[in-house]
Amino acid sequence: MKFRQPSGARLRHSFLSPSHLMRLLIAGLALVGSSATWAANPVQAVDDQFIISNAQSGKDWPSHGLNYQEDRFSPLKQIDKSNVKKLGLAWSYDLDAIRGVESTPVVVNGVMYVTAPWSVVHAVDAKTGKPLWTYDPKVPREGGYKGCCDVVNRGVAVYKGRVYVASFDGRLIALDAENGKVVWEKDTIEDRSRSYTITGAPRAYKGKIYIGNGGGEFGVRGYVSAFDADTGEQKWRFYTVPGDPSKPFEDKAQEMAAKTWDPSGKYWETGGGGTVWNSMVFDPELNLMYIGTGNGSPWAHLKRSPKGGDNLFLGSIVALNPDTGEYKWHFQETPGDNWDYNSVMDIIQADIKLNGKPRKALLHAPKNGFFYVIDRETGQFISAKNFVPVNWAKGYTKDGKLIEIPEARLPDKAVDAVPGPYGAHNWQPMAYSPQTGLAYIPGQHVPVNLMDDPLWTGFNTNSRGAFMGINGWNTARVLNSKPDMSRLMGRLIAWDPIKQKEVWAQKYPTAWNGGLLTTAGGLLFQGTADGRFVAYDAKNGKLLWQSPVNSGVVAAPVTYEVDGKQYVSIAVGWGGVFGLAARATNNNTKGTVYTYEIGGNAPAPAIAVAPKMPLVSGLKYDRALVPEGLNLYVGACVGCHGVPGANTGGSLPNLGYLPAPMIDDLKSFVINGPATARGMPNFAGKLSDDDVLKIRAFILEAAAGAQAAQNKSK
Numbered sequence: 001m002k003f004r005q006p007s008g009a010r011l012r013h014s015f016l017s018p019s020h021l022m023r024l025l026i027a028g029l030a031l032v033g034s035s036a037t038w039a040a041n042p043v044q045a046v047d048d049q050f051i052i053s054n055a056q057s058g059k060d061w062p063s064h065g066l067n068y069q070e071d072r073f074s075p076l077k078q079i080d081k082s083n084v085k086k087l088g089l090a091w092s093y094d095l096d097a098i099r100g101v102e103s104t105p106v107v108v109n110g111v112m113y114v115t116a117p118w119s120v121v122h123a124v125d126a127k128t129g130k131p132l133w134t135y136d137p138k139v140p141r142e143g144g145y146k147g148c149c150d151v152v153n154r155g156v157a158v159y160k161g162r163v164y165v166a167s168f169d170g171r172l173i174a175l176d177a178e179n180g181k182v183v184w185e186k187d188t189i190e191d192r193s194r195s196y197t198i199t200g201a202p203r204a205y206k207g208k209i210y211i212g213n214g215g216g217e218f219g220v221r222g223y224v225s226a227f228d229a230d231t232g233e234q235k236w237r238f239y240t241v242p243g244d245p246s247k248p249f250e251d252k253a254q255e256m257a258a259k260t261w262d263p264s265g266k267y268w269e270t271g272g273g274g275t276v277w278n279s280m281v282f283d284p285e286l287n288l289m290y291i292g293t294g295n296g297s298p299w300a301h302l303k304r305s306p307k308g309g310d311n312l313f314l315g316s317i318v319a320l321n322p323d324t325g326e327y328k329w330h331f332q333e334t335p336g337d338n339w340d341y342n343s344v345m346d347i348i349q350a351d352i353k354l355n356g357k358p359r360k361a362l363l364h365a366p367k368n369g370f371f372y373v374i375d376r377e378t379g380q381f382i383s384a385k386n387f388v389p390v391n392w393a394k395g396y397t398k399d400g401k402l403i404e405i406p407e408a409r410l411p412d413k414a415v416d417a418v419p420g421p422y423g424a425h426n427w428q429p430m431a432y433s434p435q436t437g438l439a440y441i442p443g444q445h446v447p448v449n450l451m452d453d454p455l456w457t458g459f460n461t462n463s464r465g466a467f468m469g470i471n472g473w474n475t476a477r478v479l480n481s482k483p484d485m486s487r488l489m490g491r492l493i494a495w496d497p498i499k500q501k502e503v504w505a506q507k508y509p510t511a512w513n514g515g516l517l518t519t520a521g522g523l524l525f526q527g528t529a530d531g532r533f534v535a536y537d538a539k540n541g542k543l544l545w546q547s548p549v550n551s552g553v554v555a556a557p558v559t560y561e562v563d564g565k566q567y568v569s570i571a572v573g574w575g576g577v578f579g580l581a582a583r584a585t586n587n588n589t590k591g592t593v594y595t596y597e598i599g600g601n602a603p604a605p606a607i608a609v610a611p612k613m614p615l616v617s618g619l620k621y622d623r624a625l626v627p628e629g630l631n632l633y634v635g636a637c638v639g640c641h642g643v644p645g646a647n648t649g650g651s652l653p654n655l656g657y658l659p660a661p662m663i664d665d666l667k668s669f670v671i672n673g674p675a676t677a678r679g680m681p682n683f684a685g686k687l688s689d690d691d692v693l694k695i696r697a698f699i700l701e702a703a704a705g706a707q708a709a710q711n712k713s714k
Contacts (some may be wrong), residue, residue: 003389009421042693052068062106071349074517076520084523086599089596092593093595094591094592099575102154103154107560118139121135141678146197146218148216161176162175164204169186175199186378188213200212204288206323216295220275236497260310261309265307269459273294273295281348286360287322293315293343299337299475315337319376333384338409347426367423371386373497387442388489391408391416412452414481426442428556429556435538437496441493450477468638492541493689504540512578514557524537529583552585556570572594574650579640581640588610613657621697633698634640645702
C-alpha cells in the first residue's frame, strides 16, 4: 500500500490544548471536592468528576475505557521499558467459564469487577485475587443461539456505589457494589418477538446508565437508551434507523433518516439494523455523547432498500445530547452498507494539532478498513485512509465523500469482500497514546466472499439453506459460494492519525487477537490469539516481554495501582464469533484473569491441553443425502462448529472430530440434547429426523474428504 502524507500535517506531542487545560482544572476541583467522600465510602465516590480526576493519576480503572476519552492510555509508569522484563504473575482467578471472555475489568479502590460469559459478574480483591462476591443473572441457556457472536459480555459500569451489568437476554441490572445484591432490574428490549441481545458494557454519565443492544443479523431495529442510575427509569431512547413511515416518527432525526430508505422494501419489517452493541463515549466539555452504529438488517442493501439510498444511520458515528437523546450530527462511514461493516468499534477522543491549529477529534477504525479522523464538535470530516488492504472503496474526497468501487456491490456475483464481515478491526479495543501520537489497532482479515441470496423474499424466509438461517440469521446474503482467494491475516498496527500512515506493525499467525493498553511507561500490552500476553515498546514495536496465558486472548488489558504498586491485568478466554469455530493454540483452559506485578512469582494455573482426536470414520451413510445435508449444515451448524474436518475446532468442537458414537446418534444431541444446558440450540421443531440424517451424512462425507487430504499431504 502507498500512503500520502497530508500537506502541513504534524503532531507536536508537547502541545497542550485549551481543552487539556480545562480537563486539568476540572480534575483539580473534582479531587478537592471528592476526597472526603472517597475516604468515607470509596465506591460511592465514583461519579463523573471522579472519573475525570482519575484520568490524571491512573490509580484506578473506573470506567470501560479508563477515562471519558476511552483512549486506554494509563499515566502509570512504575512498570516501564527498563523493567517490564521482570513482570511475573501476581495472582490468577478462575472465571469458571468455557466460552469467550471479552471483559475489560473495572478496578476501584482495590476491587476488580469483571464479567464472564452469560453476563456473570465477579468481584475480586485486585491485590490478591481473592473472590469477594459473584452475581449470576441466570440467563436462560437455551437462548444462547439468539446472539450471532457467542454468549460474551464486555464488562460493567461502576457508579455511585453500584455495579451495572447488561445481561445477554437484554436486562439492565443494578447491583450493590459491596455485596452484589440486586438493587433494580429493567427489561431494555421493546420487542421480544425479535432476537435482541446485549453483549456490551453499560456506560455511566450525568446520573444515567446508557446501553444499546445487538441483533443486526436477526432482523431488529437498533436503538440506544438512557436509564436513571438511581431508579432504573427509562429517560430517553434514540433509534438508529427509522420505523414504519405510515406511523408518526419518534423525532426529526427519524424523519430525516427515512428519506434515505426505500419504503418499497418494507425495511421496518426486516428490522433495519444499526444496533449500538459496543461503543458509547462522552465529552463532558461539549456535553455530547458519541455512538457507533451497526450493520444493515438484512446485510444485502438492495434487499432491504431496493432503490438504494444511504440508509441512515447505518455504519455511522452519531452525536447525541446525553441529557435528552436529541440528535446533534452524524458522519456515515459506510453509506448503504452491503458487507456487514459495523461502525460500533471503539471511538477514541483525542486533542490533536492540524496545520498549526488545535482540533478536538474522534479517532475511529471500524470494520470497513478505513481510519477516520472527525471533528467531534461538528462532525466535520478531517481525513480517512485505509489501514489494511480494501477492495470496496478507493477512498474519500477532501470533503468526506466516499469513492466506492462499483464492482464490490454486484448483487448476483460472488465477490471476495476485503475486508470481510469479520472486519478489518472488530470490537477488540484499540488504544491511543498522547506520548507517541499513535493509535494502536488490532487489524485483521478473515476471507469471506458474498453475493445476494436470490431466494430471499423477506424476513425469516429461505432460512433452511441460508447461512445460520435455521437459527434465525437474516442476512439475505450467500457466504462463500465459491473458494475465497484472499488470505487470513492478523496484525497489530501502529498508526499515525495525522499523517494517516502506518508507523510499525507486528504480524500474527491468525486473526482475532486481543484489545490494547498503552501506558506512560512507554509500553503497549496485548493478548494474542496464540495464547500469549505481550508487551512492546509503544514507539517502535520492539517486543520487550511475553508470557503464556494458556488460551487465546480476545479481551483488552488494564492497569491500576494498589498500595503504591502497579499491576497489569487481563481476562483470558478464547471465543467470540471467530473463536467459536477456530483457534491458534491447542490449549483449552477455562476463562481466567491473569494479573502481573514486577517480581511476581505466583504459580500459573494448570494447562488444559485439548485432546488429540481422530477424524470421525467407520460409519455408513447414504451419499445421496450429502447435498441436502450441506444446505442444512450451513443453515444450522457452520457458524458455531465450522466446516467438518477443516480444523480441530475453537471454543466449540469441530463436528468432524467428534467420537463416532456421537455422530452415529446425532439426533440425541441435536434434538432435546444435553448440550442445551450449556447454550446449544434445541432443534426440536426446526429439524426433522430425516434432516438430522442428512446433516450426519454431510459431516461424514466432509470428514472423509479431510482425511483423504491429510493422507495425501503426508
